Amino acid sequence: MQDTEAPGRLIRLARANKRYSNGTLALRDMTLDVNRGEFISLLGPSGCGKSTALRMMAGLLEPSSGSVEWTAGAKGASEHTRDVSFVLQEPTLMPWASIFDNVYLPLRIAGVSRAKAADEVRSALALVGLSRFADVYPRELSGGMKMRASIARAMVTKPRLLLMDEPFAALDEMTRAKLNDDVLQLWSDLGLTVVFVTHNVWEAVYLSTRVVVMAARPGRVLEEIAIDGPQPRQEAFRASAGYAEQCVRISGALKESLVHVGADH
Ligand SMILES: Nc1ncnc2c1ncn2[C@@H]1O[C@H](COP(=O)(O)OP(=O)(O)OP(=O)(O)O)[C@@H](O)[C@H]1O
Numbered sequence: 001m002q003d004t005e006a007p008g009r010l011i012r013l014a015r016a017n018k019r020y021s022n023g024t025l026a027l028r029d030m031t032l033d034v035n036r037g038e039f040i041s042l043l044g045p046s047g048c049g050k051s052t053a054l055r056m057m058a059g060l061l062e063p064s065s066g067s068v069e070w071t072a073g074a075k076g077a078s079e080h081t082r083d084v085s086f087v088l089q090e091p092t093l094m095p096w097a098s099i100f101d102n103v104y105l106p107l108r109i110a111g112v113s114r115a116k117a118a119d120e121v122r123s124a125l126a127l128v129g130l131s132r133f134a135d136v137y138p139r140e141l142s143g144g145m146k147m148r149a150s151i152a153r154a155m156v157t158k159p160r161l162l163l164m165d166e167p168f169a170a171l172d173e174m175t176r177a178k179l180n181d182d183v184l185q186l187w188s189d190l191g192l193t194v195v196f197v198t199h200n201v202w203e204a205v206y207l208s209t210r211v212v213v214m215a216a217r218p219g220r221v222l223e224e225i226a227i228d229g230p231q232p233r234q235e236a237f238r239a240s241a242g243y244a245e246q247c248v249r250i251s252g253a254l255k256e257s258l259v260h261v262g263a264d265h
Helices: 050-057 077-083 099-109 114-127 143-155 173-190 201-207 241-259
Strands: 009-019 025-035 039-043 065-070 084-087 161-165 193-198 210-215 220-226
Touching (some): 009 050, 025 050, 025 220, 039 201, 050 161, 050 193, 084 143, 099 114, 173 201, 210 241
Parallel strands (some): 084 161, 161 193
Antiparallel strands (some): 009 025, 009 065
């Protein structure tokens, strides 16, 4: 669909509903514009449709009604799937393959030869600080390093939109804080657009330009909150009064989301 009114917009969910075949209304009337260069977090309790929304943005799931539209450029809508990469909570690396071959996978699937892909794979590994680990196997890496490899695999196709579904939930706090900073660095260096799913208020406020607070049963958007903080983020932001105030405000919105549980799912 051609769209000249909003050149900054990358993707729009317009009154998107998703009812699964078992009758669960996973998402009700979700309207959300994702603009180029934003870092948006979807924050909410279990079952509020965060992953469903992400999968719809990735083109992996069709809405039951409403729409998911890419702002048209030179490409057709179906070609946009190449512009999207997904990072999941589990790094899902192939244990029998080297880190190089794991990161090469999306290019292999796209039909690029190993030799031709080598420079791209090495650049992606360099982006996440894993240049020295190309030849090792996943079992030799820590949890944080496996997640870095997973991010490198997502970045090797040079996506415009990076979708991250609770990527750091299983990591310890120190590793999580470090990876938060590294993702922010990638985001600003590469001019990426990121949609990030988390349960964690502090993580959402630290990372995001905008937080979308969602509620469950049925999954829906309760509130969108723009985050006010320095760019680039610095460790000092985590200790600032402004950060704490925004965390308190969003925690309050999240508590509301637990109160207003609907019955029509
Ligand atoms: N394939 C499916 N078939 C039926 N119901 C599903 C399916 N996938 C998700 N659901 C249900 O839809 C609702 C939303 O699920 P979704 O995974 O999108 O939520 P979420 O916010 O990502 O949850 P979590 O934080 O626990 O991952 C939940 O009630 C879930 O049980």
